[in-house]
Amino acid sequence: MIQNVEFRFEGGRCGVLLIHGLTGTPMEMRLLGKGLNRAGFSVYGMQLAGHCGDVPDLLATGWKDWYTSVEAAADTFRREVDHLFVAGLSMGAILALKLAAERPEWVRGVGVYGATFRYDGWAIPWYAKFAFMLPWLQRAGIGKNWMLHESEPYGLRDERLRAQISALMQSGDSTAAGLPGNPWPSLAEMYDMAAIVRRELPRVTAPCLIAHATEDDIASLENAHLVARGVSGPVETLLLENSYHMITIDQERRILIDRSADFFSKVAASCTPSALAAA
Template identity: 50%
Template sequence: MTAAPPPPPPRGAGFHFAGGSTAVLLIHGLTGTPGEVKPLARALARDGNSVYGVQLAGHCGTEADLLATDRHDWLDSALDAFDRIRRNHETVFVGGLSMGALLSLMVAAERPGLVAGCLLYSPTMFYDGWSIPRASIFLHLALVLGLGRFVRFRESFPHGIKDERLRAKIVSQMEAGRSADAGLLYMPGLSLRQLLRLISTLKRRLPRIRTPTLLLHAREDDVTSIRNAAYIAANIGGRIEKILLENSYHMITIDQERDLVADHSAAFIRRIGPASRAAVMAG
């Protein structure tokens, strides 16, 4: 029997935790880093999975680095990582946080029948959380009108994190310019405009996505309300399990209920298992 080739090396700040034959690809959010899904990755690896984290194009550097990329580059990063992982693993789950959740669904749409399941953490279809200023509706209009180059958004309190000690640490890293550790403190308007276009594309494709999906969302999400979870659950074409969390904000993969998020995710992966690919292709 021919030995399997070595696993693909992670690129940039990406990571790989070795495990079993089932693989999980985790995708971070806009202006974020692979570190925001790393605690989840470790937990899933302890449960016997091989887990990979991808660094999206333009991330973990400067605002100029981010502005040099767009939604197509971000999706290409995710698709390239998925295709590389598929060389070694027949069963691959794809999950992500915030924009990473949307990219997970887009990977499923672009690779129909090949994604075993999607893991969605705080998916961002609408910026409507309780910490988003009322003036954001006018900023949204400015982006739609193509004025994004004149707009720049600073991350606002509570930065998606309910855990006060963790929040203080991450804010300190962002303010110190340590983007590879904590992401960018500011989001360029042009990048947000690219996200809005990604959302528009996903809305059209969502009814045709039949991949088994797990969705976790915090009731108190400060960035994206539970309306986001309800929208995806009502419009996705396949079966979905939706779980609402009671003691976290937006960054549920690192916040106070991160262990619960990991437990639900591991259970979903075990429950769906290798048979899901055949079921998706048959459906």
């Protein structure tokens, strides 16, 4: 059964919508959200459709459902703030970019954290690096019951936190640390969406803060370069050298929080409130 673990932190008239990753949970965005809230932002940590339940719950949804839930959350939140920013981790970053491409009038700026167009990091099993073929396999009915199981280091360089997250994942509590693996049909859905968003990147005109771990174990740095080359708006880049994929909770999360707060504040200062948000 899906449990709702979204969170809200009330703050000023600038709001940040936070989007977690595939098979993840809003909890992976909570520390970032608290930090942004301390910096004066209102924060909404949303929950993607089909997440925070079991594998059948996730498999009952696809990328269009995930994006629809993002758009619905953004539509609600933008009416409460003068400036709406959106930030996502991993697949959440891809969804954030899609929102900026589809709804440029809503989005003032984008936090692109550990963007994952391909699972091509150093800890990914060799066979999973061919996961870009999954949409074709899925259409052929192959791999419906396959799972890419999470393994060390679970996106975390912080060994103490890694042990905690591993225990939570194995406990079966998907609201705390997400599912212990990625169903291949869901990965296929993600790759379908990633291919679409890659083509849509030139439509992203909002400023982007692209943050990525230099030793990302899940998604190589090429994913960040792809975004920087593809978007049309101004780009700032933050490379984190002492973290792995889960940069919102790993060892350099405070650096990410500070740079994100500075970036969003700077963009907001250069804007006037949108007519729709102020209405």
